[in-house]
Amino acid sequence: MSLDTRARQHNARPRIHPNYPRRMRLADTLQILAVVSVALVVAVFLADGGAARISTPADAITALGIVTGLVGTDLLLVMMLLAARLPAIDRAFGHDSAMALHQSLGKPALYLILAHAVLLTIGYALVQPAGFFDEVWIMFTSLPDMPLAFLGLGLLIAVVVTSLVIVRHKFRYEVWHLVHLLSYVAVLVAIPHQLSVGTLFREGSLQRYYWLALYAGVAGSIILFRFIVPIVRSLRARLTVVGVDQEARGVVSIRLSGRQLRSLKAKSGQFFIWRFWTPGLWWQAHPFSLSAAPTHNSLRITVRGLGDASSTLPRLPVGTRVSFEGPYGLFTDFARTSPRIVLIAAGIGVAPIRSLLETATFAPGQATVLLRSSTVDDTYLVEELAALCRARGAELRIIAGKRAPGTSSWLPGDAVRARITLATLVPKLREADVYICGPRKWTDEVVRDARSAGLPTRQIHFERFDW
Amino acid sequence: MRARAVSLATLASLSVLAVGWQVGAQANASMQALSAPQAAPATIPAPSAGPATPTPAATAPTVSGPATTAGSAATAPTAAASTAAAPAPAAPAPAAPAPAARPTGTFTGSSVRTPYGPVQVSVTIANGTITEVTALQLTNDGGRSVAISAQAAPILRSEVLSAQSAKVSNVSGATYTTRGYLTSVQAALDTAGF
Numbered sequence: 283m284s285l286d287t288r289a290r291q292h293n294a295r296p297r298i299h300p301n302y303p304r305r306m307r308l309a310d311t312l313q314i315l316a317v318v319s320v321a322l323v324v325a326v327f328l329a330d331g332g333a334a335r336i337s338t339p340a341d342a343i344t345a346l347g348i349v350t351g352l353v354g355t356d357l358l359l360v361m362m363l364l365a366a367r368l369p370a371i372d373r374a375f376g377h378d379s380a381m382a383l384h385q386s387l388g389k390p391a392l393y394l395i396l397a398h399a400v401l402l403t404i405g406y407a408l409v410q411p412a413g414f415f416d417e418v419w420i421m422f423t424s425l426p427d428m429p430l431a432f433l434g435l436g437l438l439i440a441v442v443v444t445s446l447v448i449v450r451h452k453f454r455y456e457v458w459h460l461v462h463l464l465s466y467v468a469v470l471v472a473i474p475h476q477l478s479v480g481t482l483f484r485e486g487s488l489q490r491y492y493w494l495a496l497y498a499g500v501a502g503s504i505i506l507f508r509f510i511v512p513i514v515r516s517l518r519a520r521l522t523v524v525g526v527d528q529e530a531r532g533v534v535s536i537r538l539s540g541r542q543l544r545s546l547k548a549k550s551g552q553f554f555i556w557r558f559w560t561p562g563l564w565w566q567a568h569p570f571s572l573s574a575a576p577t578h579n580s581l582r583i584t585v586r587g588l589g590d591a592s593s594t595l596p597r598l599p600v601g602t603r604v605s606f607e608g609p610y611g612l613f614t615d616f617a618r619t620s621p622r623i624v625l626i627a628a629g630i631g632v633a634p635i636r637s638l639l640e641t642a643t644f645a646p647g648q649a650t651v652l653l654r655s656s657t658v659d660d661t662y663l664v665e666e667l668a669a670l671c672r673a674r675g676a677e678l679r680i681i682a683g684k685r686a687p688g689t690s691s692w693l694p695g696d697a698v699r700a701r702i703t704l705a706t707l708v709p710k711l712r713e714a715d716v717y718i719c720g721p722r723k724w725t726d727e728v729v730r731d732a733r734s735a736g737l738p739t740r741q742i743h744f745e746r747f748d749w
Numbered sequence: 750m751r752a753r754a755v756s757l758a759t760l761a762s763l764s765v766l767a768v769g770w771q772v773g774a775q776a777n778a779s780m781q782a783l784s785a786p787q788a789a790p791a792t793i794p795a796p797s798a799g800p801a802t803p804t805p806a807a808t809a810p811t812v813s814g815p816a817t818t819a820g821s822a823a824t825a826p827t828a829a830a831s832t833a834a835a836p837a838p839a840a841p842a843p844a845a846p847a848p849a850a851r852p853t854g855t856f857t858g859s860s861v862r863t864p865y866g867p868v869q870v871s872v873t874i875a876n877g878t879i880t881e882v883t884a885l886q887l888t889n890d891g892g893r894s895v896a897i898s899a900q901a902a903p904i905l906r907s908e909v910l911s912a913q914s915a916k917v918s919n920v921s922g923a924t925y926t927t928r929g930y931l932t933s934v935q936a937a938l939d940t941a942g943f
Contacts, residue, residue, distance in 0.1 A: 310754035314761060321762030325769025333770065334777035337924065409897075409923075424896055479893050481865055 302619045302740060309374040316360050319496075323352040326489045330482055340408035347401030348482065354394030355476070358469055359500045361387045366503040367610065376612030377553075378746040385445070392442045399435055427474035437468035456566065466504075473497065508607070516605035518542055521581070523558070523602040526595075529662050533630065534596045535573060535584045538604055546609060548576040549616060550637035551717070553745075554608030556583070562594055567607070569747055571719075573633035573663065575640040584633040584663060613717060613745040615642045620741055622713045624704075626728055628654040628692075628720030629662075634745070635719055636663050639670050646675025650708050654692065654720065658682045679707070692727040704728070705735040712736060718744040851877035852941040858933030860886065865894040868929030872909075872937040879913050879943075882906045882934060888926050898926040905930045914938070 327333075327349055336342050364371060364384040371380050407417035421428050444461045476493070477483050483490040521540040529535055548554075553571040557564060573584035587593035613634050623644050627635040632653065639651060651671060655661045658680060671678040683694025691698045705711050716737060718728045725744050732742050750758070852874050860869040865888035873881040884906075887898035901923035908917040915935040919927045 306751065310751060310757065313750050313754045314758040317758035318761045318765060321765045325765045328766065328769035329772035329776065331773045331777040334773050406893075425893060481894055 299618050299620075301616055305374060305617070308370060312371060312374055319360065320353055320356050322492075323356045324349055326492065327352055327482060330487075330489065332482070340405050343401050343408065344405030347398050347403075347405055348480065350394045350401060351398030351476075352482075354391050354398055355469075355472070356496075357387050357391040357394065358465075359496055361391060362466075362469065362500050363503060366500070367507045367607070368503055369507070372610050372612070373616075376617075376745065377610040379612075382746070388442050388445055392438055395435060395438060425475075426478040428479065430471040431475035431479075434468040434470075434472035437464045437471075441465040441468060512605070512607040515546060519546065519606075521604040521606065523598055523600055523604060524580075525600065526598050528596065529584060530660070532593070532596070533584065533586045533662050534598075535582055535663075536595065536598060538581045538583070539579055540581070541579060543576060543581065544578045546576070548572065548581070548609040549614040550575045550641040551613040551615070551634040552609040552611045553613075553634070553747075554581075554583075554606040554610070557605045558595070558598060559603040559605065560598065563598075569610075571611075571613070571634035571745075572609075572637045574637050576637075584630065584636070586630040586662075611745055613719070613743055614638070617743055618643065618715050620713050620715050621645075622648045622650075622710060622715070624650045624652065624708050624711065624714045624716045626652045626654065626716065626718045626720075628724050631719030631721070631725075632661070632663050632667070633719075635717065636667060636670070638717060639667065639674070639676065644674070644676070647677075648714075649674065649676035650714075651676055651678045652707065653678070653680045654724075655680070655682050656684055681707075690727055692724050692731060703735065704731045715741045715743060718742070722746060852943055853877075854941065856937040856941040857885070858935070858937035858940075861929040861932045861936075863888055863925040863929045865889070865898075865925055868898075868926060868933055870930060870933045870937065872934055872941070872943075874941050874943060877943070879910055879938075882909050884930070888929065894926075897923045901926045902930065909934055 327345075332345055332348065336345050361384050364380045364387075367377070375383075403414060403417050403421065406412075406421065407414055412420060422432065441462055441464055444458055477485075477490065483493050519540040519542065521538045523536060524539040525537040527535045527537070550572060553569050555567045555569045557567045568585075570583040570585050572581060574582040585595050587595050615638065621644070623642055625635045625639055625642075635651065639649070642649070649671075651667060653661050653664065653667065661680060661682075664680070668678055670676070681693065681697065683696060685691065685693070686695025686698060689695065689698055693702060704716070708714065711732075712735075716728075716732050718725050718732075720728070725746070729742055729744060853876055855871050855873045857871040858869060860867045867886055868888060869884075869886040871883045871885055872879055873883070882905075884898075884902050887902055888894040889898070901920040904920050905917065905927060909915060909931075915931045915938060917931065
């Protein structure tokens with residue numbers, strides 16, 4: 283009887299890996315906490331009689347100015363948490379999704395803070411009464427800590443403007459990053475005026491402690507997960523370069539050796555942010571994915587040198603010390619939901635695909651590897667992929683050919699004309715998790731193909747590296 | 750976000766906001782209730798045993814003291830200000846202590862609570878004329894309210910001096926300071942039997 287039940291359950295619905303509901307519960311919880319934190323600061327304002335106190339239009343403008351400031355600051359803190367590399371956030375959303383959310387919150391937060399400044403100036407000016415700019419001057423000179431607050435506003439504008447994608451490409455990444463660090467200063471110098479000018483966080487009030495605890499929590503997370511954890515891990519692992527293998531022109535595999543690497547709990551498909559301690563490279567950090575399954579004493583990455591100093595990576599001397607942040611990312615077997623697996627790579631995107639293939643859970647015949655390139659020759663790690671596919675019973679297909687100009691498909695022009703899609707390439711696609719790694723636009727096109735084949739979001743995995 | 754997360758987040762946020770609103774409304778109601786009885790001294794004519802004509806020198810108010818330095822008999826008007834503690838029923842003396850026709854002295858008003866901190870003033874009266882109003886304590890919760898009360902206090906002082914009463918108009922934008930200030934002035938005037 284119990285056998286019958288099991289059989290029926292199995293037929294009713296393909297088994298979803300228990301990791302998935304657990305991960306989604308975590309994601310839901312984090313999202314709800316973020317939304318409620320916004321509601322909570324508004325509620326604190328209301329509880330303090332903020333709305334009941336409104337009796338004139340000037341009061342209303344002032345109140346709105348306070349609320350925009352509270353919500354904007356709360357969003358800034360959420361943004362900083364998203365960038366703090368919290369393990370829970372990485373496990374629930376993946377680093378790239380967290381950073382995408384971080385980016386999308388930037389402008390709203392800035393607009394709210396700007397509204398805060400403008401509305402309060404208008405509200406105060408109406409009461410004085412004074413002109414707008416006279417009031418700015420009055421605030422600047424007569425209210426405590428306002429010069430610092432204005433400085434914070436200026437810095438915030440600078441940070442967001444330099445972060446807008448167009449400007450970002452005009453600067454070196456490191457310059458942009460340096461400017462970006464000013465956002466921490468902007469948030470810090472805004473604290474005094476919140477405590478001294480505002481009446482909401484007056485001394486001894488409960489909400490003052492809540493507000494300060496928020497700041498302390500965010501600051502603690504940043505210090506712990508962006509600095510202490512990476513430094514401690516790097517010191518303990520003592521990674522050094524033990525070999526650099528030429529894979530193709532400009533593409534190398536870097537073999538690293540260290541100790542106690544199991545404690546990192548790194549998984550195939552994850553990436554680290556690496557720093558190679560040579561004279562020309564130490565000031566740059568690069569995200570590179572593992573191209574082989576991690577062991578207790580070795581890691582391997584496969585890298586294509588692009589433009590900047592990373593083009594000197596092929597000449598990396600053996601014995602170079604390596605520090606790192608990570609491992610990060612959800613491009614792993616941990617995110618699996620279904621029994622079959624499809625791994626799709628283009629260009630250097632083959633690196634995490636290669637390590638995933640090595641350790642992902644699947645039975646012979648349940649895995650397909652699709653390698654996409656312009657010509658058969660410009661593929662990397664093909665021999666390794668072929669050997670792994672043979673050993674594990676996976677199918678390897680290399681799809682070579684130029685894309686037809688003006689079309690938006692991830693497949694070559696002739697394949698498009700022959701109406702070939704992901705669904706026709708892979709048998710039983712609906713029972714598979716699809717992992718995609720390659721250039722951004724190409725990745726988007728594969729994702730679109732997978733969606734139109736009817737795959738739910740939970741079965742489509744991809745990672746971006748353009749944050 | 751999944752639908753479940755959206756609905757839960759909405760629900761939680763709305764509840765949090767509703768609770769905040771409710772607490773705020775209650776706090777505001779109790780705040781008004783609190784300041785109302787403190788304005789009441791107007792109806793309780795100085796029940797203290799204090800003489801109607803204290804010597805001005807003896808009543809120099811302690812700046813820090815929100816009417817708690819009732820220990821010394823010399824500060825009788827101050828003690829009178831804290832009417833709540835004053836033994837109203839214990840004073841069988843009927844009616845007001847028949848104020849002298851022209852009160853003289855410095856009289857401390859009650860400390861009036863506002864959402865931005867307590868407000869208290871003292872009023873100096875010479876031969877039935879209000880000659881000075883001194884702010885002992887003004888709204889001080891946060892730099893903004895310090896700035897507001899610093900701006901409003903001189904206006905209120907001169908208006909009280911020219912009107913010779915606490916019945917002057919509101920200083921716009923400083924509603925709470927005005928209310929507290931004038932309530933305290935009125936309490937002081939009542940004490941003086943003005």
